[in-house]
Amino acid sequence: MYRPKSKHEWIFCGILGAQALIILAIEAFILAEWQLWVHPNIIQITASYIVPVESAIMFFACIYVFFLSLDAVHHRNNMLLLAICVSNACALAFSILLYRNMKETINEMPSQRDGMNQPLVDPERNIWTLIQGFQIASPIFIGLCTLATWASAFQLQKEYAWAIYRSVQGDSDTRSRYLTYEIYLVLNKIAVFFIICFVLQYGLIDVHFEQPEFGLTMGLLPVTLLLMILGFYVVRLERKFLMTFVIVCYLAMIAYLLSRIIILYGHGIRANTAGKDMMLLFAITALVLLVLTLVCSIRCFVNFGHGLKPIIAGKDEKVRDSFHFHSIGGHAPFPIEHTNGRLSLA
Template identity: 55%
Template structure:
């Protein structure tokens, strides 16, 4: 696995490692308290799945952000660096929303009863009082880490800008094609995150094990992961026929997301579901990102065989980035005009 080499890289990735460890520990504490509070008959109500699924999404977010951060510093991808920063700011807002959601559930469940008039939770167990400090700590941790990684990302941007400038030899046409390529990589990696979050919520809460939709929807997760890996492979090697198939897959996912949004906005049983607002949020963001991804993929295909493949050659790319790491060159080595054009 790639290891950071500079101080800024260590600070950027190290902050996200610390964030992941602390948040996962807090979420595990919350879910353990949840299990102690609820009775087995809690599965009779749909809301019982909301809290565990939202906590799982937090854990997945922290781990996936860390993977993206390591990938960003490994491939010197400036756009992915800032995408991680923006994602961390968004998850800060989501953590504040989760606190209100859990508080509302903790208020309503003690009054709920099952078909035999039995309580769904331990009435002598003050769940919210026990998890409230952890709920307050989550957005604070996200906020502190967000404040740390933004300056680090800016410093890394300045370091990587020089390496990218050398790799494209100052050719503005190649720079534009390289930027399109980087945007596509960032978008497709963000697509996977939002599609995964939507599928987990929609499949487990709304579809709720109803076959065949449950199995088919769940199959989207490995299919999306495989598509992401193959798309990165194909676009780097400029395989046109393979990329056409990837574009068709993007279009298929867009169609699926539109159909699910229509279902959630419809009048059927699946439109009446818990956590509907969060499902729609993930679905809409995934739809917008996937549409941009499709457009970017088409542009990348038109840029094939126009000099970008040589720039992306793995050996030469590692050679110049290694040289920059050893020499310590940054954007301060530019002329004022070069610095302005890169930033």
């Protein structure tokens, strides 16, 4: 695993690492209290999956953003820094919705009974008083981390700007193609996260093991991951046939998300589900990101054969060399032969 090197890299990754650890502790405590509160017969209702699934997604969001931060500082990718900050803001919105959903679920559970008229939870135990403080602390902590990551990312982008400029030799056309490539990679990584979150919620809570839709829905998880990996591979090697296949897959995924959004907004059985607002949040965000990914993938396809491939192949070494040049101490002597020469950015 790549280790940060500069002070701002350590700060940026450290903030997101601390966020992941704290959220893990909070969600683990909430899940432990939930398991002590519910009875085994709670699995008879769909609502029993809401709290475990949403808690797992909350932690997954934080740990995924943390690993993205390591990827961003490893490749010195300014676009990914921005995407991480935006994604963390989305995690903040999710944590706020999670507070409301948790409160509504806990208030409804004590009055529900199974087929034998047995309670689904321990009516003598007031779980909300135990976890309310943690549910409030989660969005507050994520909000503070989000503000801190924005400030840290601003410092990092200034460090990386010169390195990125040097890696593409300052040519305007090459910079434009390189920027399209970087945006495509970033959108691909972020879209996958929102698709996974939607599929988990929709499959486990709404579809709830009803075959064959449940199997087909959960099958999208490995397909989405494979599509992301294939997208990275073909755009680096400029394989037009495989890139055409990837673009067709993006269109199919967009059509699927559109159909699920229409269903959730409709009046059928699937529209009457718990956690509907969160499903729509993830589905709509994933749809927007996929459309943007599709546009960038087409732009990358058009750019194949225009000299970007060798730059991408050697980009890591060039960016690192440029970055180290940028970070030389300010007291280093200036070469004598360049004293009267013009500054060259080539």
